[in-house]
Amino acid sequence: MTLNPVFGLGMVAKRLPKLIRQLETPPTRVVAVLDRGAKTAMHNSLLAGLQMLNVESKILTWSPSEKRKSLAELEKLTQRMIGAGLDRGGLLIGVGGGITTDMTGFAAATYMRGVRWAALPTTLLGMADAAIGGKTAVNLPQGKNLLGAFHMPQFVLADVASLSTLAERDWSCGMGEVVKAGMIGSPSLLRRLEKASRPQLRSCGADMLAIVRATAKVKCTIVEEDPLEHGRRKLLNLGHTFGHAMETAAGPRRLAHGEAVALGLQCALDMAVDQGLAKATYRQRMLELFEHCGLPVKYPGKLPTTAELTRLIGRDKKKAKSSVDVILPLQAGECVIVPGQAPRDLALQIQRSFG
Numbered sequence: 001m002t003l004n005p006v007f008g009l010g011m012v013a014k015r016l017p018k019l020i021r022q023l024e025t026p027p028t029r030v031v032a033v034l035d036r037g038a039k040t041a042m043h044n045s046l047l048a049g050l051q052m053l054n055v056e057s058k059i060l061t062w063s064p065s066e067k068r069k070s071l072a073e074l075e076k077l078t079q080r081m082i083g084a085g086l087d088r089g090g091l092l093i094g095v096g097g098g099i100t101t102d103m104t105g106f107a108a109a110t111y112m113r114g115v116r117w118a119a120l121p122t123t124l125l126g127m128a129d130a131a132i133g134g135k136t137a138v139n140l141p142q143g144k145n146l147l148g149a150f151h152m153p154q155f156v157l158a159d160v161a162s163l164s165t166l167a168e169r170d171w172s173c174g175m176g177e178v179v180k181a182g183m184i185g186s187p188s189l190l191r192r193l194e195k196a197s198r199p200q201l202r203s204c205g206a207d208m209l210a211i212v213r214a215t216a217k218v219k220c221t222i223v224e225e226d227p228l229e230h231g232r233r234k235l236l237n238l239g240h241t242f243g244h245a246m247e248t249a250a251g252p253r254r255l256a257h258g259e260a261v262a263l264g265l266q267c268a269l270d271m272a273v274d275q276g277l278a279k280a281t282y283r284q285r286m287l288e289l290f291e292h293c294g295l296p297v298k299y300p301g302k303l304p305t306t307a308e309l310t311r312l313i314g315r316d317k318k319k320a321k322s323s324v325d326v327i328l329p330l331q332a333g334e335c336v337i338v339p340g341q342a343p344r345d346l347a348l349q350i351q352r353s354f355g
């Protein structure tokens with residue numbers, strides 16, 4: 001399997017029809033699910049691209065939220081697909097943030113027992129992470145992403161210029177995953193981030209294009225080696241075991257996912273330094289980089305108790321676990337998977353880092 005996401009600046013109208021024409025079998029119809037938040041940045045180029053095809057197409061707009069990343073909303077969306085005449089030979093395209101691509105991908109995995117799909121991510125998190133790797137899902141009331149499938153998109157096409165309309169907080173959240181990718185597998189990505197000024201990064205031009213490409217490359221390389229997450233793909237969870245617990249405890253208003261990941265990266269760095277696996281200078285360098293990227297370095301508010309953090313860390317998709325894996329950073333671009341950690345020890349690490 002080779003993943004080859006296409007990144008560029010303002011090229012969707014041109015590249016989209018080309019990529020669709022390159023499919024092994026031409027689609028009978030194309031239906032795009034467009035994130036309302038991405039409308040300003042993407043609607044016109046999407047429409048222009050679709051109009052260049054010799055096949056009927058339709059754009060369905062929807063407003064994403066974690067609450068609406070649900071089975072009920074999936075049912076409504078698939079009914080709109082039926083209305084748009086999408087059949088088994090059709091192509092579904094998810095255009096938007098991670099919620100939209102996750103939801104569209106899952107719709108594609110199940111619609112008429114599976115149709116082809118493509119992703120056009122329009123958030124930094126989507127381009128760097130969510131749209132790459134074929135994991136698709138919706139949420140259940142009991143938890144996030146509990147119902148899903150591995151369903152690879154036919155292609156991933158991202159216009160980095162579309163990030164210019166992204167809200168500041170969504171931008172920094174994406175940066176959490178970008179820094180994570182650098183720490184996992186790309187020292188040059190970390191250097192590039194350090195060298196670029198905030199306005200350069202925020203301008204969503206050539207610097208950001210290079211950064212998004214390098215970030216996606218880290219994920220692609222790992223997913224190609226381990227598509228079903230049996231081994232190395234776990235590296236992508238760097239910062240997430242700690243981060244998820246803090247995210248749940250604080251709630252999404254106080255701590256959005258990417259911000260929680262940044263705090264989780266800090267815990268992992270602290271733990272690695274305490275165990276003599278990483279140098280204190282590397283930890284300090286990364287903390288400065290978090291601040292440069294608009295990411296938090298302190299837990300907002302009062303930390304939950306160790307018992308509560310232990311419970312949150314041990315809960316893996318509703319199943320209490322007595323031991324979990326933790327990923328520890330060794331040096332720029334290099335991490336190690338350490339299995340068999342007691343959730344309480346990780347909770348104590350969060351207390352040491354932010355208590």
Ligand SMILES: NC(=O)c1ccc[n+]([C@@H]2O[C@H](COP(=O)([O-])OP(=O)(O)OC[C@H]3O[C@@H](n4cnc5c(N)ncnc54)[C@H](O)[C@@H]3O)[C@@H](O)[C@H]2O)c1
Nearest residue numbers: 037038041097098099122123125126129130135162165166
């Ligand atoms: N499948 C995977 O491997 C994977 C990996 C990581 C995260 N995810 C999922 O991704 C989701 C989070 O994705 P996200 O951070 O992109 O959030 P999101 O999809 O909620 O998008 C964030 C906000 O940005 C808006 N938006 C989208 N594009 C825009 C643009 N160009 N300009 C302005 N606003 C825009 C959206 O409408 C939304 O309000 C979560 O549900 C998570 O579970 C999936």
Ligand SMILES: [Zn+2]
Nearest residue numbers: 177240257261
């Ligand atoms: Zn994440």
